[in-house]
Amino acid sequence: MSRYSAPLRDIRFTLFDVLDIESSVGRLGFDDAGRDTIDAVLEESARFCGTVLAPLNRVGDEHGVRFDQADGSVTTAPGFRDAYTQFAQGGWGGLAAPAEYGGMGLPHVLGMPLEEMIDAANLAWGNFPLLSHGAASALLHHGEQWQRDVFLTRLVSGEWTGTMCLTEPHCGTDLGLLRTRAEPGADGSHAITGTKIFITAGEHDLTPNIVHLVLARLPDAPAGSKGISLFVVPKFKVGRDGAMGERNALRCGAVEHKxxxxxxxxCxxxxxxAQGWLVGQPHKGLAAMFTMMNTARLGVGMQGLGLSERAYQNALHYARERLQSRALSGAKFPDxxxxxxxxxxxxxxxxLTCKALVEGGRALSYHAGLQVDIAAHGADEAERRxxxxxxxxxxxxxxxCLTEWGVECTYHAxxxxxxxxxxAEHGMEQLARDARITTLYEGTTGIQALDLMGRKTMQLQGAGLKVFLGLVEAFCKAHADDSALSEFVGPLREKAAEWQALTMAIAKRAMGDPEEIGAAAYDYLFYSGYVALAYWWARSVAAADASSQPQAFKEAKRETARFYFARILPRTxxxxxxxxxxxxxLLALDEAAFDA
Known part of the structure; x- marks a missing residue:
């Protein structure tokens, strides 16, 4: 059986030394998020994940879920329900939710370590509360006040869980093809009819009600993605006063064997x-969907990171214990x-590949989580934008990147x-199997590549890239005369310049050939990921040197950064x-010739 212990030392280093989290969230108005509070959250998160969730990881893999065809019910693996009860009672689902809806009101970035620990301890269990965050975010930003009062508060408390019902049997990425219908009713609700597939936590026995966020079309909807609306459709009907009524006209038709x-x-x-209520404006469901999707995409990235960390821990332990042959340069342990x-x-x-990708990925993802807080609570519009x-x-x-690296790291381990x-004895094959889904759901790697290349870089004229390159340049300028960092600063600055030039070259070629964007997208995504990680490794070395960490820790950061720059960054x-x-x-071979 694989083991897991939350890497609190490196998590604290990332938060406090690399990101200076106390100052970062303090200036955003999170006065209660001081060092003591953050440490308490980390310690209790580690305890819950290590003692409650981790022991159930193999249990869930072996037992799976049980589906009853007669009534459409789903029973989770032994121990899952009790673990969820403890999760809800601990208030973990509302860690970063607004206090006015029952949350703790802490920064979103503090939820990143919690998600990492949950996913490392028990990825399958972690999927049950995962999409509640996306559903809650959609209701918070797009729902009516009564919907927030009735549904959001129960999602935050963990009393109910949420789902995202987007995909249909004939319709995956291209949601403009969806067929689910929404017929208006006399009471202001809508009757939702259709079939959704691949619905994570669509049915289970953890909570008495499940809040489905469903994409559907109104009768007057225009064709394509501009005709999509979003509806909240609970498993049991819920009145505007919050009272739970009879079973709604929906049920689980099957569970997938994965x-x-x-x-x-x-499901x-x-x-x-089924009775559902419109969320937001008619035909404007895509905006709410992307609110859910972006929350979920960061969460899935944390799944890749968590699995990589657990796999690395186990491989490291085994490599230290497993005796086999001698070092080529002579016995290192002659006794x-x-x-x-x-x-x-x-x-x-x-x-070292696992260590470099995990620790660098931790800084990259936690920093992304911090941007959620700044975008919501920044001092002015310019900072928020x-x-x-x-x-x-x-x-x-x-x-x-974190999910693809999760596949790589679990296979290395x-x-x-x-x-x-x-x-199965050591649990490593489970980690490798579990990791594979993370590159697929919430948008495949290819979809992420097209999003980065087509929308975030071309359509938005590289707005985010410019911000990131500004961070790189500021760091390189600040340490230009630091001889202790010269081995990282010089190559990083060169890669940043190459990144900018490469982006401009793609844009120029795309003006003459639109296929250029799709052809470049995958490689551009990973080129970007590796350069971004180089920046975080350089910053990590600088932060370690300036910190009060033990000398051995500082040396380990430096040597791992050297490995990254020498062995992984050249992948670019x-x-x-x-x-x-x-x-x-990619396009020269005729379609008919693929089987020639």
Missing amino acids: MGIHGSAT VMNFDG KPADPIIVQPDVRRML QADDLLGFLTPIVKA LQCFGGHGYI LAHKAAIDSGPAP
């Missing part, structure tokens, strides 16, 4: 004239019958175990070469 996350209920949901495999260069390559631009730019990078990683060379090759290598 490669991983067996403990998570992935087909059938709506048969033992063989050396532990951590002395082998290839094992170190895999471990800049944070929103940066957040929009970073979201597809966090979602896609499994490889460190050799054949022992392939069998391959991505740039692929981008420079243009669309022709």
Whole structure:
């Protein structure tokens, strides 16, 4: 069985030393989010995840969920319901929710470590409360006051959970094709009819009611994505006074049998004239949908990070204990019958890759979470707009890169175990299976790439990229004469300049060939991710040097940064070469010739 212990030292280092979180959130008006409060949140999060959720990880994988065809009910794995009760009673679902709706009113960025710990401890369980945050965010920003009073407060308290019902059997990414209908009723509600698939936590036994946020079309809806509206459709009908009534006309039609996350209920949901209430304006559902989606995409990025951390911890422990052969340069542990495999260069390559991607990814994602707070509570409109631009730019990078790196890290960790990683005993194969879904739901890696390249960079004229490049330039300028950082500052500045030039070259070529954007998107995404991580590694070394951390910790940061710059950052060379090759290598082969 795999083990997990929350990496509190590095989490604290990232928050306090790299991001200077106390000052950052203090100036935003979060007066209660001082060091003592943050430490208390981290300690209790670690306790809950380590002692309650982590032991259930394998249980959920082995038991899965049980679906009753007769009544459409879903029963979760043993222990899941009790764990959720403890989660709700602890107020964890409302950590960053406004106090006026029952939340703790703490910064969003403090929810990032909690999400990381939950996902590392038990990804499948973590999916049940995950989408409640997206549903709550949509209601907070787009719902009527009575909807916030009735639904939002119960989502925040954890009394109910929420879902996002977007995908249909014939309609995934292209939501303009959706067919679910919404017929107006005399009482102001709507009758929702249609089928949604891949609905995470669409049915379960953790809470007495489930709040579905459903995309549907009104009778007068224009064709395409401009004709989509959003509705709140509870499992049990709920009046404007908050009283829960009879069962609504919806039910789970099936649960999917999946490669991983067996403990998570992935449902087909059938709506048969179910009572729902319009959220926001008619035909304006996309805006509310993206509010939900962006919240969920950051959350899924944290899933990749959490799985990478757990996999790395287990691989490191095994590499220190597993005796096999001798180091090529001579025995390192002559008192033992063989050396532990951590002395082998290839094992170190895999471990250091995991360490570099995890610790760098932690800084990248937590910083993105901080932009949520700045965008909402910044001192002026200019600061809020800049944070929103940066957040929009970073979201597809966090979602896609951290999940793809999650696949890479879980496979590296499994490889460190050799054949022992392939069998179920050590739990590594579960982590590898679970990681695969994170690159798919809430928008595949290819969709994130198109979002970054097409919308965030081309349509928005690189607004977020300009902000990030400004951070890089400010850092490089501040440390231009720091000899201790010269080995990082020089290469980072060169990569930032190349990044800007590469972006402009793609934009110029795209003016003559629109296929250029789609052809470059995937490689541009990862080029961007690797350069962004180089910035965070350089900042981490600077922060470590200036901190009161033990000398061994500082040296470990520096050596890991050196590994990153020497062994991982050069991946950008391959991505740039692929981008420079243009669309022709992808499009030249005729479709009919693929099977020639």
